Amino acid sequence: MTIREQNEQREHAVLEPWATFADSSAGRLRPMEPCPYRTCFQRDRDRIIHSKAFRRLGNKTQVFISPEGDHYRARLTHTLEVAQIARTIARALGLNEDLTEAIALGHDLGHTPFGHAGEAALDEVCSFGFRHNEQSLRVVDVLEDLNLTREVRNGIVCHTGRRKASTPEGRIIHFADRIAYINHDIDDAVRAGIIRENDIPQHLRKRLGETHGKRIDTLVTAMIEYGQRYLEIGMDEQMHADMMELRQFMFDHVYHGTAAQREEKRAKSMLRSLYEYFIEHPDELPDDYFVLQARGEALERIACDYVAGMTDRYSIAVYKNLFIPKSWNKIED
Template sequence: MTVREQQQERERLTLANWATKSYASRGRQRPMEECPYRTCFQRDRDRIIHSKAFRRLSNKTQVFISPEGDHYRARLTHTLEVAQIARTVARALRLNEDLTEAIALGHDLGHTPFGHAGERALDEVCPFGFRHNEQSLRMIDRIEDLNLTWEVRDGIVCHTGGRKADTPEGRIIHFADRIAYINHDIDDAIRGGLIRAADIPRRLLDSLGDTHGRRIDTMVTAMISYGQQHREIGMDEKTHHEMLELRQFMFDYVYQGTEAQSEEQRAKNMLRSLYEYFVEHPDELPSDYFVLMTQGDPLERVVCDYIACMTDRYSISTYKKLFIPKSWNKIED
């Protein structure tokens, strides 16, 4: 037996009956010779980690646009926190950790610069609309062509929105994503002076926990208990409702109309300007993106691809190059 076959046999013997087994995968869009050492889901995880899109996450905004300080989350640190939470749940429920990790690491590959502000900007200007989960799937299918398994692709596109992932591992990511961003955004908002811990409703702190770690532990424990009882991914009604209340608190006091988003309109205007420029000057798109148009992809979609792939810094640099007179930059320097 190869190392991969030995691992597949361990999956058969140790994973729960409702877990997704790598040897039963629905496969890839194109056939690929099996790796002798890794299961298909382990291979997908590695292909994601080695992708250009994954590297760019380290320089993409999570919530706070251009934060001052080294400890605020970027899109990459968010992704790693989601993966850690998701793997803990998968391990406790004897589900497939490799599949869970691959989905977690790939779920935000299609996110724009400047977080959800950038997503809203492209959604407003692109005639086809823009959703970061759909863009993540386009990233791995069309732009980088990673040829991932059906289960990983399904989990990535279904991590948000109305459709649930087909696998329990994919459904874990929907919850793990919320657990991660609610709690780390509270942490960053307190660090940034936007809110105080005392501003959070006392009854939610008493029930969910009065520290970052305790709240995550409460929510993860709720997921594990629910899964053990129901062989499904979820939370008890009380904990789930309180988690959503905490999420709404963040929308009311942090995500909307606060100092944290004071730069949002500028970021949106900048990305709109970049979009309009490249729609009018498609010949200036990099060759990798121009090729997509020659293969039949609409210009507007390809321009969105290019902008969505930009990091915060690169989008600012491109905007300066296109719209700010060089003499002004010299004055600033």
């Protein structure tokens, strides 16, 4: 018996019956020789961590565009926080922690530079629209061809939107993503001086908690208790309503029309310009993208892939190189 088979056997001994078991996976898009010491979900986690798209998350904006300070979240730190929250829930409920972690680490691989401002910009210019969850799936399926299991792929594309993931582990990510970003965005907004903790409605502070850590603990505990009671992923109606009210508070006071997004229009304009430039000059796309053209992919799809994959600073550098006269870069303030 290989180490992988021992691990698969151990899952049946320690996980709950409603968990997703590695040896019952629906498989991959293409057959792959099993690893002798890692389960299929452990292998997916490793393939995601070693991908180029995962490395780029460290230089992609979460909410605050080009923040001044070392403690603001980037897309990578958000991803790690989602993974930590999701693993805690999965472990407490006796679900597959490896599958949960793999989905969490891959859920935002397709996010654009400059956060949701970049997503909105590409959605406006691309005739086929742009959704970061769908782009994340395209990253793992096409752009990096990671050949992940169907359970991980399903969890990635279903982490947001109306469609529910097919596994309980995938459904955890839907909630863990919101728990993470609502609370860490509050933390960043307070640090930026946009809101104060006391600005959060008092009834929400009382029910969810008065600090970042207490709010996360309250929501995670609510999910664990709900899962233990109903053998399903969720939280009770009042707790979910409180979480969504807090989310709406963030949209009203931070995400829309505040100093947090003072650079949003510029970022969107820049990404639109980059997209349109590469549509007009496809010969200037990197060599990797000519492979997609050879497969018959539409040019606007390829240009969208390239711009979406850029980090914040790389997109700025490309924009400067293409649109800013070189002599202007030498002018001192």
